[in-house]
Amino acid sequence: MRTANDTANNPTIAIIGATGAVGAEMLDCLESAAPADAEVRLFASERSVGSHLSFRGTSIELEPLSSAAFDGIDVALFASSSDISREFGPIAQAKGAFVVDNSSAFRMDANTPLIVPEINGGLLSTAPSLVANPNCTAAIMGMALWPLNQLSPITRVVASTYQAASGAGAAAMTELEDSTRAYLDGQPYQPQVFKHPYAFNIFSHNDTVDLETGANGEESKVMDELKKIMATPDLRISITCVRVPVLRAHAISMSIETEAPISVDEARRVLSAAPGVRLVDDRANNHFPMPVEASGQNDVLVGRLRHDLADPTGRTMMAFVSGDQLRKGAALNAVQIAAVLCGWG
Amino acid sequence: MRTANDTANNPTIAIIGATGAVGAEMLDCLESAAPADAEVRLFASERSVGSHLSFRGTSIELEPLSSAAFDGIDVALFASSSDISREFGPIAQAKGAFVVDNSSAFRMDANTPLIVPEINGGLLSTAPSLVANPNCTAAIMGMALWPLNQLSPITRVVASTYQAASGAGAAAMTELEDSTRAYLDGQPYQPQVFKHPYAFNIFSHNDTVDLETGANGEESKVMDELKKIMATPDLRISITCVRVPVLRAHAISMSIETEAPISVDEARRVLSAAPGVRLVDDRANNHFPMPVEASGQNDVLVGRLRHDLADPTGRTMMAFVSGDQLRKGAALNAVQIAAVLCGWG
Numbered sequence: 001m002r003t004a005n006d007t008a009n010n011p012t013i014a015i016i017g018a019t020g021a022v023g024a025e026m027l028d029c030l031e032s033a034a035p036a037d038a039e040v041r042l043f044a045s046e047r048s049v050g051s052h053l054s055f056r057g058t059s060i061e062l063e064p065l066s067s068a069a070f071d072g073i074d075v076a077l078f079a080s081s082s083d084i085s086r087e088f089g090p091i092a093q094a095k096g097a098f099v100v101d102n103s104s105a106f107r108m109d110a111n112t113p114l115i116v117p118e119i120n121g122g123l124l125s126t127a128p129s130l131v132a133n134p135n136c137t138a139a140i141m142g143m144a145l146w147p148l149n150q151l152s153p154i155t156r157v158v159a160s161t162y163q164a165a166s167g168a169g170a171a172a173m174t175e176l177e178d179s180t181r182a183y184l185d186g187q188p189y190q191p192q193v194f195k196h197p198y199a200f201n202i203f204s205h206n207d208t209v210d211l212e213t214g215a216n217g218e219e220s221k222v223m224d225e226l227k228k229i230m231a232t233p234d235l236r237i238s239i240t241c242v243r244v245p246v247l248r249a250h251a252i253s254m255s256i257e258t259e260a261p262i263s264v265d266e267a268r269r270v271l272s273a274a275p276g277v278r279l280v281d282d283r284a285n286n287h288f289p290m291p292v293e294a295s296g297q298n299d300v301l302v303g304r305l306r307h308d309l310a311d312p313t314g315r316t317m318m319a320f321v322s323g324d325q326l327r328k329g330a331a332l333n334a335v336q337i338a339a340v341l342c343g344w345g
Numbered sequence: 346m347r348t349a350n351d352t353a354n355n356p357t358i359a360i361i362g363a364t365g366a367v368g369a370e371m372l373d374c375l376e377s378a379a380p381a382d383a384e385v386r387l388f389a390s391e392r393s394v395g396s397h398l399s400f401r402g403t404s405i406e407l408e409p410l411s412s413a414a415f416d417g418i419d420v421a422l423f424a425s426s427s428d429i430s431r432e433f434g435p436i437a438q439a440k441g442a443f444v445v446d447n448s449s450a451f452r453m454d455a456n457t458p459l460i461v462p463e464i465n466g467g468l469l470s471t472a473p474s475l476v477a478n479p480n481c482t483a484a485i486m487g488m489a490l491w492p493l494n495q496l497s498p499i500t501r502v503v504a505s506t507y508q509a510a511s512g513a514g515a516a517a518m519t520e521l522e523d524s525t526r527a528y529l530d531g532q533p534y535q536p537q538v539f540k541h542p543y544a545f546n547i548f549s550h551n552d553t554v555d556l557e558t559g560a561n562g563e564e565s566k567v568m569d570e571l572k573k574i575m576a577t578p579d580l581r582i583s584i585t586c587v588r589v590p591v592l593r594a595h596a597i598s599m600s601i602e603t604e605a606p607i608s609v610d611e612a613r614r615v616l617s618a619a620p621g622v623r624l625v626d627d628r629a630n631n632h633f634p635m636p637v638e639a640s641g642q643n644d645v646l647v648g649r650l651r652h653d654l655a656d657p658t659g660r661t662m663m664a665f666v667s668g669d670q671l672r673k674g675a676a677l678n679a680v681q682i683a684a685v686l687c688g689w690g
Contacts, residue, residue, distance in 0.1 A: 156655070160505035160598035162547050162589065176545070181529050184522060195630075200521070200592050201637040202507050204649060204665065209628040214609070214651025214663075216631070223655075236655035240598040240663060244507065245590050247545050253505035253585040264559070283554040285540075286561070292546040304549060306559025310501070310568075310581035318559075318585060320549065 007074045007098065007342035010037045014073045014097070016088065017080030018042035018053060018062060021170040021248075022102055025331035026077050027055055033335045035344055043069060070095040075338045078102055079331070089130060098341045099130045100334045107132040107225055114228050117336045118276045119146045124340045131337050136167055136329030137218070137241065138225040141252050143300040143328065144321040146230060147274040148256060151266055155315075156257035157226075157237040161205075163218075164291060166248040166325045168193055168206060173247055180245065198245055205241035216241060249291035250329060251322040261314035267305050276328065281305055289322035300328050352419045352443065352687035355382045359418045359442070361433065362425030363387035363398060363407060366515040366593075367447055370676035371422050372400055378680045380689055388414060415440045420683045423447055424676070434475060443686045444475045445679045452477040452570055459573050462681045463621045464491045469685045476682050481512055481674030482563070482586065483570040486597050488645040488673065489666040491575060492619040493601060496611055501602035501661075502571075502582040506550075508563075509636060511593040511670045513538055513551060518592055525590065543590055550586035561586060594636035595674060596667040606659035612650050621673065626650055634667035645673050 013034060017023040023044075030040060040055050044062040052059040063069060065088060070076065076092040078085045082105040089106070092099050106112040113123045114132045116139050124131065134142070145154060165172040172193045182189035183199035196203040207217030215223075218241040227235050244251075272279045280289045281303035289301035300323035308316035323329055338344070358379060362368040368389075375385060385400050389407040397404045408414060410433060415421065421437040423430045427450040434451070437444045451457040458468040459477045461484050469476065479487070490499060510517040517538045527534035528544035541548040552562030560568075563586040572580050589596075617624045625634045626648035634646035645668035653661035668674055684690060 158503045158600050158653075162507070162587065177529060180525060184526050184529075196632075196635060197637050200590060201635055202589060202591060202596055203635045204631060204633040206631065209631050211628050213654060214628060214649065215654070238600060238653040238655045238661075238663065240649065240665065242507065242596075242598065242665075244547060245545060246547060251547055251587075253587065255503050255583060283556050283559060286549060286551065286554050287541075288549040290541060290546055290548045292542050304559065304585070308503075308583040309558060309560070310583045316583075318583065320585065320587075 008344060009035060011035060011074040011342055012039045012041060012072055014041045014043060014070070014076045016043045016065060016076060016078045016084065019044045019048045020079055021166050021173065021326055022330045023079040025326040026079055026335060027053060029327070029331050029335040031056060033339050033344060041073070067091050070097060073097045075100070075342060077334050077338060093129045098338065100133055100337045101130065102133040102330055102334050104135065104221060106130060107134065108228065114225060115337050116142050116229055116333060117340055118143065118274070119229055120231065121340055124337065127341060131341065133330065133334040133337065134225050134229060135218070135221040136325045137161055137163065137250055137252065138222045138229065139333050140250055140300050140321060140323035140329050141222065141254070142226055142229050143277055143323065144254070144271070144302045144319055145226070145256065147270040147277065148258065148262065148267060148317065149230060149232070151262050151270055152258035152260040154232065154235060154256055154258050157235065158255040159239040160253050161239065161241045162244045162246065162251040163205065163241060164244070164246040164248050164250055164325050165198070167250070176245055176247060200245060202242055202244045205243055246291045247295065248324060248326050249294040249322050250325045251289065251291055251320065254319045254321065255308055255316055256319060257311070257316045259315070262317055264305050264307065267317060271302050276300060277302055279303060289320050291322050294322040294324050296327070297324055298327055298332055353689060354380060356380060356419040356687055357384045357386060357417055358683070359386045359388060359415070359421045361388045361410060361421060361423045361429065364389045364393045365424055366511050366518065366671055367675045368424035370671040371424055371680060372398060374672070374676050374680040376401060378684050378689060386418065412436050415442060418442045420445070420687060422679050422683060438474045443683065445478055445682045446475065447478040447675055447679055449480065449566060451475060452479065453573065459570060460682050461487050461574055461678060462685055463488060463619070464574055465576065466685055469682065472686060476686070478675065478679040478682065479570050479574060480563070480566040481670045482506055482508065482595055482597065483567045483574065484678050485595055485645050485666060485668035485674050486567065486599065487571055487574050488622055488668065489599070489616070489647045489664055490571070490601065492615040492622065493603065493607065493612060493662065494575060494577070496607050496615055497603035497605040499577065499580060499601055499603050502580065503600040504584040505598050506584065506586045507589045507591065507596040508550065508586060509589070509591040509593050509595055509670050510543070512595070521590055521592060545590060547587055547589045550588055591636045592640070593669060593671050594639040594667050595670045596634065596636055596665065599664045599666065600653060600661055601664060602656070602661045604660070607662055609650050609652065612662060616647050621645060622647055624648060634665050636667050639667040639669050642669055643672055643677055
């Protein structure tokens with residue numbers, strides 16, 4: 001098994017699912033994060049094999065996925081389906097690679113660390129060979145919740161999301177743009193990715209709804225994963241996940257109850273100091289976190305900090321957060337995990 | 346002072362602000378709601394005076410507003426600014442008209458009833474000469490909350506909104522369409538109505554933010570007005586108001602705590618039976634309230650009913666609602682109030 005010492009220099013990094021929205025963003029993140037002497041190999045489904053993507057000015061040919069493909073790979077970033085991760089993740093591990101998996105396949109597996117480096121990156125010190133990358137909404141929410149949790153343990157979260165198209169992949173982003181243009185032109189449009197119209201519309205998250213509880217799959221993931229990432233199994237969290245016509249940054253409205261009251265100034269102070277977080281909380285100018293300003297950014301934007309005046313105990317803080325779904329919500333976090341595992345500068 | 350008996354037949358109905366988004370929608374609502382022999386008069390600002398709008402196949406000329414304009418008016422529907430309502434509302438009253446005011450001028454005035462007919466329409470039995478029409482979000486939320494409140498008193502609401510452009514008027518709807526087209530065409534666009542980009546973006550509601558509490562004006566209105574409409578002064582309600590790129594139907598995600606547990610089946614039953622409400626709650630087909638289906642409809646859509654599993658007492662119900670901001674959120678509700686006051690239909 002390789003260790004950080006082996007992979008800090010001249011690593012071979014594979015992206016599995018390199019043509020998807022997350023895979024392409026991983027390649028972009030590696031431009032700045034990977035060591036100068038890194039080699040990158042890109043794997044994609046049959047229909048993309050043979051085409052090329054650019055990395056640091058070099059054209060890289062897309063390869064077909066196979067067991068043999070993992071020979072000599074030091075770090076394998078999986079950005080494909082859960083099925084692909086389940087099939088090839090263990091093979092990559094067995095061949096000595098660090099695996100960082102963006103699918104949900106292993107996230108709730110008790111033996112697999114689920115990591116947001118700023119929150120529980122310490123778990124990477126044992127150099128686990130398989131690490132799960134969280135659900136995008138869980139990662140973005142966690143970035144705002146964790147610094148507050150250090151001030152006083154969070155006991156309750158009630159959240160509603162404003163989720164972008166990118167969470168459903170590049171085809172969903174295209175569908176949002178195409179269907180919106182059709183609407184503006186007065187033309188009909190038949191949705192391909194979503195079952196509901198997306199142009200100037202919002203709808204309940206497209207993940208399957210549990211017929212018994214009424215929660216959808218996305219909501220269950222966020223609730224379960226946040227508790228695991230923050231190691232707060234007793235956190236009472238409830239969430240409603242909604243798609244909005246935004247391209248690539250999620251937003252979340254949160255009511256956050258803590259054990260002890262937190263002042264707005266204290267909250268601003270810890271969030272301002274938190275790595276990976278940018279405070280955007282300007283009441284006078286009505287300037288708060290927005291997808292248009294979070295898109296393409298590594299930092300998660302947090303603001304609209306205010307006490308819930310309906311809680312007479314003063315223990316409930318309201319907050320609004322926006323983060324790039326493809327960066328901190330997916331690719332950036334995965335590359336950050338790889339960087340810690342491999343000891344990249 | 347006129348009474349319902351005087352105004353049931355051959356009423357003269359005025360719309361003040363007839364060219365705005367709400368005023369135009371009032372005219373549309375009157376097509377079906379006003380008695381067959383009703384006369385309609387339309388008032389607008391100087392730049393629209395002399396142009397015409399159509400009502401039941403007749404062309405009606407827009408008139409300038411003045412004190413004398415209210416001579417002979419039986420019902421005055423105000424859909425203009427608070428300043429206009431404060432100036433001309435009392436004049437219309439003094440001249441014997443029923444005034445229904447869509448502005449916020451008189452909503453929290455202790456002597457002015459604030460009415461959603463399905464909730465507190467009984468207050469109209471005294472034939473008040475001035476009635477306030479609620480904030481759009483308050484009216485739409487109230488339609489979902491009130492039937493549940495009949496099952497068991499609601500003690501706590503935590504809500505986040507997804508608000509359409511129409512709430513900021515016709516110019517905001519145009520800005521959403523124009524800026525979106527510009528974005529898709531790769532062209533620059535300078536916002537005129539809002540200070541933030543609207544194309545594929547969401548932002549905190551544009552109403553002024555209280556520098557002390559952090560709540561914006563829209564949030565304060567919704568919280569204050571809902572308590573007045575439902576006559577629940579002790580209701581603990583907190584809300585985050587957000588604009589989303591949707592044209593004319595609002596949506597609200599709610600966590601609703603009641604004194605006693607309510608089953609999902611009971612909630613569905615009372616909401617199905619509630620006038621003005623349509624239950625849209627199909628878990629198997631992931632079909633829940635959406636702006637695209639609420640737009641142009643009189644009914645408020647309610648669904649995604651489920652227990653909050655993080656509340657072990659079983660007293661918290663989650664719900665999602667969508668209603669046309671211009672109809673039940675404004676014009677329809679105002680015309681319904683006029684219909685009750687005047688004994689139409």
